Amino acid sequence: MRLDELARVIGPSATDGDLTREIEGLCYDSRQVGSGGLFFALRGVAIDGHDFIGAARERGAVAVVLEDPKRAPAGMTWLQVDDARLAMSRAAAAFYGNPTDGIPVVGITGTNGKTTTTYLMEAIMGRAGMPAAVLGTVSYRFGSRVIPAPHTTPESVDLQRIIREFADLGARGVVMEVSSHALEQHRVDGCRFDVGVFSNLTRDHLDYHLDMESYFASKARLFTELLAADAVKPRRAAVINIDDPYGVRLAASAVAPVISYGLSAAAAVRAVDVGFTVDGIAGTLVTPEGTQPFRSQLLGRFNLYNILAAVAAGVALDIPLADIVAALGGSVSVPGRLERVENDRKVTVLVDYAHTGDALENVLATVSEFARGRIITVFGCGGDRDRGKRPVMGEIAGRYSDLTIVTSDNPRTEEPGAIIAEVLAGLRGAGVREFAPEELGTAGEKGFTSLVSRRDAIRLAIRAARPGDIVLLAGKGHEDYQIIGTVKHHFDDREEAAAALGDRE
Template sequence: MRLEQLLHEIPLQASHGDLGVTVSALTCDSRQVTSGTLFFALHGSKVDGHRFISQAVAAGAAAVVLEDTSYAPAQTPWVQVANGRQAMALMAAGFFGNPTRDLPLIGITGTNGKTTTSYLLEGILSAAGLPAAVLGTISYRFGSTCIEASHTTPESTELQGIFRQLADAGARAFVMEVSSHSLEQRRVDGSVFDVGVFTNLTRDHLDYHGTMQAYGSAKQRLFSELLRPDDRTPLRHAVINNDDPAAEEFIRAAACPVIRYGRAPGSEVTVREMTSSVDGISALLVTPQGGQRFHSRLLGGFNLSNILAAAAAGIALKLPLTAIVQGIEQHTTVPGRLERVENSSGITCLVDYAHTGDALENVLSTLQELATARIITVFGCGGDRDNGKRPIMGRVAASYSDLAIVTSDNPRTEDPHDILRQIREGILPLGLREYSLNELDVSPDVKGFVMLENRREAIKLAVRLARPGDILLLAGKGHEDYQIIGQTKHHFDDREEAANAFRERI
């Protein structure tokens, strides 16, 4: 494709050289440049891509997109833009033939619930005859095509290429988890959204955004800018969690019609006559298209919210109510989201990705309602991330559990003991008993907590102490099959570790 063909919707500030040059690939990483590549020089938070223009040119870059002309190459074509990230996203969409322009695209943003909602929507769309590709935290996939997820939402050049690959594989709709980082960094600009879903807003990623206001504002871009109707897509919808305290802010920000879901008054998509048990949720789904009963194998109030989010998105797309209910009922589990580890010890062992205070409280409050015996929770907090949530998670885990085992998550470059100490600060005001490992030769009956930095040993301890009828929750890592210690990624899967521990228990 010629460079000039990619510039139709890009406001240029200046240009130099032959804009008819052929472009064969796009990247903002100078290490990936080969002959014919269009290189985007971006101002990063740590590194300025303009410093690598000469390296990109030496590697054969066909042209350069830049913001600062003081770095402009003399012999290679270049164009100057005001916002390099936005230009890259729009040009990437054009380069890959605008794959989301003619297929429905549902974007899901929020602190928690995105992955489960995406799986539910996949089932609903499939039941409606629209086999959907899903891009999210776990993977980017459709049918037999599965690409390991590098980020919840990849860089725009990668994202648009994935859209094209999945569309060519036969996808007739897209469901995408949209992270706050991707909205802030304009990775999803150029994607044509038909529906945007807001799940909730609780503390997370403040190491990047700084404040809750900035975090919320980043997420609101999906509704205020990217869902704004235009001549090509005149009908778009915002689907908003009416039960969340931030609902009104997101409703005000929406530049398109809003469908509210939840249990709160005024919700267009809600439930009545609900019952909840260890077998799942049964209720009457109420929508503008009518009502229909359903039974889901998913557990708890937070999963009811995810079910309503997916149903409301289906209503926004005008899908048949029968397909919506069929999709909900066929969905049984999401990797790492209250995923069971089967065992013969009579213990309910669940692995969940909950890694924020709110997510952990949602899971544990649900398990407390369903528990007939004790709850044992193994959890930790990631290193090099928001340390303000560590005491919050400690307080939540210890409050809801009969025994909380505080351990490592992904410590990264932080000292694991420093992380554990900060978690402990949230537990101490509860006045609970702190056990030493020597005191846990037998399972305790007094509510308390213990510190054990080695996660493998912590899981083994939890399995050894659990009794038949107990619920054992392994929280924080969910579907992840690795642990990052220092700068090294080691294979580690909570599900595998728990299964091994149960085999050793027998």
């Protein structure tokens, strides 16, 4: 694509050099630049892309989009913009032929429930004859093509390239998790969404956003800016959980028509006569398109909200209610979301991604509804992330669990013992007894302990479990790694639990 064509999309405030040259690729990492590339000098928290313009040029970049033209090497074509990330998002969409223009795109944001809702939407859209690509925390995938997901929402260049690839493979829709980071950094500004979904907002990522209002403002962009109707997609919808106080605020400011969901009578999409069992959820859907009974194999009240979000999004896409209900009744397995580890010990072992206070409380409240024995919870908190949620999660675990083992999550560059100590402060506040690891479960009373090694913590939980107990391994879910220092090691809670269950010693 010619640089002057991209320039019309980007709208630079100033340029210098030859804009007629052909651009062979877009790049934001100087190590990945190829011949004929256009390099975007992005400013980050720790790294400034302007420092790598020279390296990008050496590797074949023929032009650069930058914010500070004084940093451009002499003789190199440059385009100056106010926001290089926004320019990159717009350029990426144009470079890859605007792949979201001709297919329905559903973007799901919120603190909890995004991944499960994408899987439900995939099933609903597939049932309606529009097979959808799914991009999110677990992976980016369509059909047999699966791409590992380093971020919930990819950088804009990667995002547009992946959607183009999936569309060429036959995807007739896209369902994506849209993170607050992605919205803040304009990664999805080149996408044309048909439906935006807001699940909820609870404490998370405050190491990045600093406070809840900034966090909310990032999420709100999807509904207050990116859902604005245009000539390409004149009909759009905002699907919003109005049982959440932030959802109520969002519904009042959305630029697209709102389809509300929730359990309150004011919600346009809601459920009545609902029952929760160890086998799933059953009830009756009430929607603008009619009323119909439904069943799902998903567990718990928080998953009912995910179901309602998907139903409302399906209604927004004009999918018949019969197809929606049929899809809900099928097998929807979400990796690392209350995922069972099968065994012959008559112990229910569940792996879940819950890594915030709200998510952990939702999962433990759900487990409590069908628990017949004790609840044994293993969890930790990530390093180099929001420290404020650590004692909160400790208190929640102590309140719901019979036995709690606090361990490492992804400690990153923090000292694992220091992270654990901050979690234990919340557990001590819950008024339960502290045990040494070897004492756990022997005294017949509620209690907690800690082990730095996550492998040892999982093995201790399995050893302590009796028939009828539930062991919840929380925090890492589908992840198959553990980050210690700056090194990523292979580690999968499901594999570790299976190995511990197979150990008869």
